[in-house]
Amino acid sequence: MAEEKPRILIVDDETFNLQFLAELLINDYDISPVKDGKKTLNLAESLLPDLIILDVVMPDMDGYTVIRALKANPKTRHIPVIFLTSLDSDKDEEKGLSLGALDYISKPFHPAIVKARVNNILELVQHRKLVEKVAMLDGLTGIPNRRAYDDRLLSEWKRACRNGEPFSLAFVDVDFFKLYNDTYGHAAGDLALKKVALTLNRILKRSSDFVARYGGEEFALILPNMPFQDAQAFVERACREICNLAMEHKASKVEKIITISIGGATATPTLNHHLADFTGHVDKILYLAKETRNRSVWSYFRQP
Numbered sequence: 001m002a003e004e005k006p007r008i009l010i011v012d013d014e015t016f017n018l019q020f021l022a023e024l025l026i027n028d029y030d031i032s033p034v035k036d037g038k039k040t041l042n043l044a045e046s047l048l049p050d051l052i053i054l055d056v057v058m059p060d061m062d063g064y065t066v067i068r069a070l071k072a073n074p075k076t077r078h079i080p081v082i083f084l085t086s087l088d089s090d091k092d093e094e095k096g097l098s099l100g101a102l103d104y105i106s107k108p109f110h111p112a113i114v115k116a117r118v119n120n121i122l123e124l125v126q127h128r129k130l131v132e133k134v135a136m137l138d139g140l141t142g143i144p145n146r147r148a149y150d151d152r153l154l155s156e157w158k159r160a161c162r163n164g165e166p167f168s169l170a171f172v173d174v175d176f177f178k179l180y181n182d183t184y185g186h187a188a189g190d191l192a193l194k195k196v197a198l199t200l201n202r203i204l205k206r207s208s209d210f211v212a213r214y215g216g217e218e219f220a221l222i223l224p225n226m227p228f229q230d231a232q233a234f235v236e237r238a239c240r241e242i243c244n245l246a247m248e249h250k251a252s253k254v255e256k257i258i259t260i261s262i263g264g265a266t267a268t269p270t271l272n273h274h275l276a277d278f279t280g281h282v283d284k285i286l287y288l289a290k291e292t293r294n295r296s297v298w299s300y301f302r303q304p
């Protein structure tokens with residue numbers, strides 16, 4: 001599959017400058033030329049480009065105003081901006097950088113240098129994205145980690161509060177996992193956790209459904225906008241799918257294969273609900289499920 005070219009928004013009120021820059025970069029990048037600030041703000045939000053090359057002196061809305069608006073909007077705040085301008089004083093450069101631009105190039109510029117700087121910035125941004133992504137993944141299983149779970153839980157909970165939607169959350173525990181490690185060794189234990197993680201991940205249906213490794217042999221399932229019965233059916237299936245892996249676990253006190261216990265709940269949260277009360281409730285339901293193991297228990301959550 002061909003790799004997508006990074007998309008760059010080039011903003012300049014003069015057609016000649018736009019054409020010159022576009023021709024300079026068109027072979028390596030997907031270029032969108034824009035002639036004024038207002039359009040830039042709209043396009044930045046809809047296209048989410050990888051980089052914006054921004055002129056400063058423009059009629060109506062100047063480049064400084066544009067970057068302020070970009071940085072004030074959560075959707076466009078992270079888009080890197082470099083200024084390319086005829087204003088060449090140290091003061092102008094300082095102002096541009098202090099407003100959040102990653103680079104400041106003054107005209108007249110050397111085409112090769114602009115190319116190199118654009119390339120450097122995009123590499124830097126790519127690297128930063130990769131680091132952020134890796135920091136949110138569990139090293140062993142490759143699924144999202146606890147940190148990613150905390151972020152997702154809070155944002156989905158808030159969304160459910162705003163939209164008045166049902167919100168389902170489940171905690172998953174691998175049954176007698178310590179005994180598994182003691183019997184088969186930690187390498188086999190790691191492999192088993194990976195298989196459980198990948199299976200849980202595979203059966204997620206919608207892009208908003210989310211599974212994370214919570215820690216040790218515990219996983220968490222976030223099922224936004226999923227009503228009680230669907231969530232209940234989903235975790236029942238999750239238990240069956242893990243059984244179907246038929247991973248031998250002769251030390252288990254419930255079956256001779258690896259099984260899981262799941263406790264979950266559905267809430268329809270409002271601003272009066274506290275997320276910590278809800279997660280505490282789900283924790284209790286998991287303990288209930290673990291009393292017999294290899295089963296799921298689902299419940300309604302009502303604010304205490």
Ligand SMILES: [Mg+2]
Binds near residue numbers: 013014055057
């Ligand atoms: Mg201009």
